[in-house]
Amino acid sequence: MSKMILRQLLILLSSLVILTFFTFGLTLFFPIESRFQLLDTTQAPDGLVEQYVSYIKHIITGDWGFSQSRGTDVLKEFFIYFPATVELVITALLLALSLGIPLGITAAQNKNKWPDKLVVSSTLVGYSMPIFWWGMLLVLFFSLSLGVTPVASRLGFEYDIIPVTGFMLIDTLLSDQPYAIEAFYDALHHLILPAIVLATIPLAIFTRVTRSAMIKVLASDYIRTAKAKGLSHGRIIWIHALRNAMLPILTIIGLQISVLITGTLITETIFSWPGVGKWLLEAVYRRDFVTLHAGLLATASLVIMINIAVELMSFYVNPKMRLQE
Amino acid sequence: MNNIPQFYQQRRIPSSAARWWKNFTDNKLATSALLLLSLIILIAIFSPFIAPYDPTLQSADYLLPPSWYEDGTSAHIFGTDALGRDLFSRLAHGAGLSLKLATFVVAIAASVGIFLGSLTALSNQFVDQITIRIMDLVLALPSLLLAVVIVAIIGPGLPNAIYAVAIVLIPHFVLVTRSAIKNEVNKEYVTAMILDGSGKIRLFCKSIFPNILPPLIVQLTLAFSTAILEIAALGFLGLGAQAPHPEWGTILSESHNNIVNAPWTVTLPGLAIFFTLLSINLVGDGLRDAMDLGN
Amino acid sequence: MQLLRVENLSVTYHSSSGPLSIVERLSLKMDEGEILGVIGESGSGKSVFALSIMGLLSTKMVMRADYLNLDGEDLMKMSAMDRAVYVASKAAIIFQEPQASLNPCFTVSSQLDETLSIHQGGTRKNRRVRALELLDSVGITKPEILLKLYPHQLSGGMNQRVAIAMALACKPRLLIADEPTTALDVTIQAQILELLVNLSQSEKAGLMLITHDFALLSENTDRIGVIYSGQLMEHAATENILNSPRHPYTRALLDSVPQLGDRHVKGSRLFALQGQIPAMDQLPVGCRLGPRCPKAEKQCVNKPELLSVENHGKVRCHLAKPSPTVKKPLEQEEQ
Numbered sequence: 001m002s003k004m005i006l007r008q009l010l011i012l013l014s015s016l017v018i019l020t021f022f023t024f025g026l027t028l029f030f031p032i033e034s035r036f037q038l039l040d041t042t043q044a045p046d047g048l049v050e051q052y053v054s055y056i057k058h059i060i061t062g063d064w065g066f067s068q069s070r071g072t073d074v075l076k077e078f079f080i081y082f083p084a085t086v087e088l089v090i091t092a093l094l095l096a097l098s099l100g101i102p103l104g105i106t107a108a109q110n111k112n113k114w115p116d117k118l119v120v121s122s123t124l125v126g127y128s129m130p131i132f133w134w135g136m137l138l139v140l141f142f143s144l145s146l147g148v149t150p151v152a153s154r155l156g157f158e159y160d161i162i163p164v165t166g167f168m169l170i171d172t173l174l175s176d177q178p179y180a181i182e183a184f185y186d187a188l189h190h191l192i193l194p195a196i197v198l199a200t201i202p203l204a205i206f207t208r209v210t211r212s213a214m215i216k217v218l219a220s221d222y223i224r225t226a227k228a229k230g231l232s233h234g235r236i237i238w239i240h241a242l243r244n245a246m247l248p249i250l251t252i253i254g255l256q257i258s259v260l261i262t263g264t265l266i267t268e269t270i271f272s273w274p275g276v277g278k279w280l281l282e283a284v285y286r287r288d289f290v291t292l293h294a295g296l297l298a299t300a301s302l303v304i305m306i307n308i309a310v311e312l313m314s315f316y317v318n319p320k321m322r323l324q325e
Numbered sequence: 326m327n328n329i330p331q332f333y334q335q336r337r338i339p340s341s342a343a344r345w346w347k348n349f350t351d352n353k354l355a356t357s358a359l360l361l362l363s364l365i366i367l368i369a370i371f372s373p374f375i376a377p378y379d380p381t382l383q384s385a386d387y388l389l390p391p392s393w394y395e396d397g398t399s400a401h402i403f404g405t406d407a408l409g410r411d412l413f414s415r416l417a418h419g420a421g422l423s424l425k426l427a428t429f430v431v432a433i434a435a436s437v438g439i440f441l442g443s444l445t446a447l448s449n450q451f452v453d454q455i456t457i458r459i460m461d462l463v464l465a466l467p468s469l470l471l472a473v474v475i476v477a478i479i480g481p482g483l484p485n486a487i488y489a490v491a492i493v494l495i496p497h498f499v500l501v502t503r504s505a506i507k508n509e510v511n512k513e514y515v516t517a518m519i520l521d522g523s524g525k526i527r528l529f530c531k532s533i534f535p536n537i538l539p540p541l542i543v544q545l546t547l548a549f550s551t552a553i554l555e556i557a558a559l560g561f562l563g564l565g566a567q568a569p570h571p572e573w574g575t576i577l578s579e580s581h582n583n584i585v586n587a588p589w590t591v592t593l594p595g596l597a598i599f600f601t602l603l604s605i606n607l608v609g610d611g612l613r614d615a616m617d618l619g620n
Numbered sequence: 621m622q623l624l625r626v627e628n629l630s631v632t633y634h635s636s637s638g639p640l641s642i643v644e645r646l647s648l649k650m651d652e653g654e655i656l657g658v659i660g661e662s663g664s665g666k667s668v669f670a671l672s673i674m675g676l677l678s679t680k681m682v683m684r685a686d687y688l689n690l691d692g693e694d695l696m697k698m699s700a701m702d703r704a705v706y707v708a709s710k711a712a713i714i715f716q717e718p719q720a721s722l723n724p725c726f727t728v729s730s731q732l733d734e735t736l737s738i739h740q741g742g743t744r745k746n747r748r749v750r751a752l753e754l755l756d757s758v759g760i761t762k763p764e765i766l767l768k769l770y771p772h773q774l775s776g777g778m779n780q781r782v783a784i785a786m787a788l789a790c791k792p793r794l795l796i797a798d799e800p801t802t803a804l805d806v807t808i809q810a811q812i813l814e815l816l817v818n819l820s821q822s823e824k825a826g827l828m829l830i831t832h833d834f835a836l837l838s839e840n841t842d843r844i845g846v847i848y849s850g851q852l853m854e855h856a857a858t859e860n861i862l863n864s865p866r867h868p869y870t871r872a873l874l875d876s877v878p879q880l881g882d883r884h885v886k887g888s889r890l891f892a893l894q895g896q897i898p899a900m901d902q903l904p905v906g907c908r909l910g911p912r913c914p915k916a917e918k919q920c921v922n923k924p925e926l927l928s929v930e931n932h933g934k935v936r937c938h939l940a941k942p943s944p945t946v947k948k949p950l951e952q953e954e955q
Binding site for chain 3: 319
Binding site: 014015018019022026029030121124125127128129130132133134136137139140144255258259261262265266269280281283284285287289292295296299300303304307 | 354458459461462463464465466467468469470471473474476477478479550554557558561562563564574577578581584585588591592594595598599602603605606607610
C-alpha cells in the first residue's frame, strides 16, 4: 500500500516537472517584459538551461510575478479568485454526481425500457448542449421571464459580507451581521443557475458511465450468485453492484475535473461570477501574460493533483488493484 | 465424409462493413440523426445559393422577428439581427463556416495524432512511456483554457483559434491510436503474420490498420463535435472569429445584449449549434454500437 | 419423493429483430437425491434452462411453463418476490467461471457471512463457526486464512470450492452446477466433481449437473437429458443412454468422446458431427438437427415430437421406435 502511494507521488512529481517544461516553453513565446518577471534579471541568462533553472526558482519560491494590468502579486490574486471557482465547481460536481449516479442505475436496471430510453436520450441532449447557449437560455427563462433567480454575481449588493474563507456559503454563515441567514440564502440563490449550467455536461457523462458500468456489472455471475443467495434487491444494487461499478465512475470523475474547469471559463463569463475563469479571460483581453501564466500553471497543477488523488481512491475501492503490489 | 443431404439453405456471411451498415440502419435514432446531419451538410455546401441575402449586408430592418411571429415577414424567415442582417443567411453561411473549419481542424489533429500514435505504439518502451506521460498531462489541462492561452500568445482571430483547437485535439488521437494498436499487436493473427515473414510496414498497413479503424472512426466523430463546440466557444468569448463573420459562436455573443427584446437572435443560432452537435453525437453513438465497441 | 417437475418450460428471448425461442417446451423430472446430467453443446440453451429454474434470467428473456414444481410448491403460482425468496431457500447454483461468480470487491468471509445471515441468522460468532465448517466440508484445509482473502487471491479450484460452500450455506434441496469444472485444470476437475457428488449424497440434495462433456456424466449420474438447440432430444437412465442411445445426436456425442488405452482402436478416426449448432434466428425446418444429422431423411423436415420409447425413456426422433402404446410405428430400421 505504501509502495503504491510512493509510486503515485513519483508520478505526481514527474507530471509537475513536465508541466513546468511545458509552461516554461510557453513563456518563450511571451513578450520580453512578461518573461523577465519570471527570470532573475532584466537580462535573459545565456542558455535555455540557465533560464529554466531561474524560472523554477521563481516558481518554487512563490514569486510568480506581478500583474501587468493591475500591478498586484498574481499568485495572491489567484487565491482571491480561487474560492469562488471552487465553490461553483464543487456544487456542480455534487449536483452532477447526486443526480447522475441514481439516474444511471435506474436506466441500467430498466435497460431498453422506457425509463432507460428517456435517460439515454436526455444524456445525449445534455452532452450536445453548447453551455454558453444553455446558460443564456436559463437566464432568459428563470431570471428574465420568471424572475426567480438573479442574473449575475455571487451575492446581492445589499449585503456586506467580509470574506474570511472566500467561500460565500460559509462566509455568510460566519458573518455577525443581522442578515447573515438571509445572505446565505441569497448566496445559494445566486449559485443555483451557474451550478446547473456547469453541471449539465458532467451530469450527462456521469449518467452514461454509471449506466454502462452497471449494465456490465448486473450481467455478471457474481450478481447472479447474489440473487440466487436471496439477497434483497436494494442490497444487490447498492452494495454488490455499485461497489464494482464505482471504479469507472471514479476514473471519469478525475477526467471531468478538467472539463469542469473549461466550463467555468464560460459559466463565469455569462454570470459575471468573480472566479478564476473570468479573471483569466480578462487577462487575455488585456494581454496580461504574467496573470495568464500563473492561472494556467496553478489550475493545471491542481488538476494533476486531483487526478492523483482520484487514482489513490480507486486503489481503495478496488481490492484487486490494492493487493497487486 | 460429407454424406449430409444438401436440402438445407446455406447462410451467407456478410462483410464487416455491410454488417456495420446493417447494425447502424437498424438503429432508427442514429439513422434519423444521419439524415439530419446530411441535411445540415447540404445546407452548408449550398449556403451561397440557399441564403437569400449577403450574410454581412446591413439594412434598416433591424431586429425584425421571425416569420412565424405576428409582425414577422416572409422576406426574413428567421428575422434580422441588431444590424438588420438576415439571420437565416447568417446561420446558413455559419453552417458552412463551422463545418469547413471543423473538418480542417479534425484533419490536422487526426493526421498528426494518428501518425504520432502509431509511432509511439511501435517504438520502444521508453519513448512510449514518455509520450504517454506528456499526452496524459496535456489531457489533464482544461482544453478551452489551453486553447485560450494559445490564442492569447499567437493573437485572437479565426486562423489562430483553429490551430489552438487542433493542438488541443491531437492527444486524444495519439492515445486512441496507440491503445488500439497495442491491443492488436499482441493478438495471434499478428504473430502469425510475423511468422509468415511479412515486413513491418506491410504488417501495419495490411493487418493492423484495418482493425484499428472502428475506434478511430468513433474518435473522428467525437473530435468533429468537439471541434465545432470549441470553435464556437472561442467565438463566443471573442477570441475566435471576429465580429462581422457569420460564425455561430460569434453571432451568439453579438446577440447576448438583445436577449430580452429579441430572444430569437439567441435561440436560433443556439439551436443550429445544438442540432449539429446532437446529430453528430448520435451518429457517433450509433457507429460505436454498430461496430460493437462498447464504452 | 419428487423434487423437481418441469412441464413445457419455454424461454423466449426478445431480440431487436423479434422474439427467439431459446428453450422450447422442455419437460423433465428429478427425484430427491437424484443426480441428473444435462448435456448439450455450447449455445444449446442448457445454461438458460438452469437460470430459468433459478429465476435468474435477464430482463430480455421471458420464461413460461405449465408447471415448475420445486420441492412441493409450484413456482409459477408465486409472485416474483415470493418466488425469489423460496428458490433461494430451496436451490443453489454454481457457475462455470469460479473467479466471476464471487464478488471481487468483498472478502470470502463477508460473502459467506452474508449468505449465512440470510438463511440461518444467529450471532456473528455462530455464523463464523458455521462458515469454517462449510469451508472444511468442501475440503479447504486452512479455512481461517482463506476467510480473510479476496476472490482474486485464490486459484480457480479454490474459488469453486468457496462457491460450493456458499451454495451449501442455504442447505439447498436442489443444487444446480452449470459446467462447474469446465474452467478448471483437469486434475482439479475430478476433485470438484467428486466433491459435488459426495455432498449431494450426504445432504440428500438433488444435483443437476450441466455439461458438454459425456466423460463427466457417465459414472456419476442416475439419468441424463440431452439438449440440442433448445429442445430435449433424449431423456433416459444413464445406462440406457450410454449403452443404446436412440437419438442420432446422442450417438454422435458419444462417438466423439476419445477412447484411451485398451478401448482405443489403432487407426480409427474420431467421429465428428458436421457443421455447427444453428443460430436461433436461422433454425432449420422440421427437426433442428436435420442439416447436421448423418441419418437425416425426407421425413425429417417434419417436426418430431418427444415420445416415450419402450424400455428406454423419451426420444425426439422420427427414426426411434416409440412404445406401441403411444402411436404409429415407423417403417425405418434402427441404427
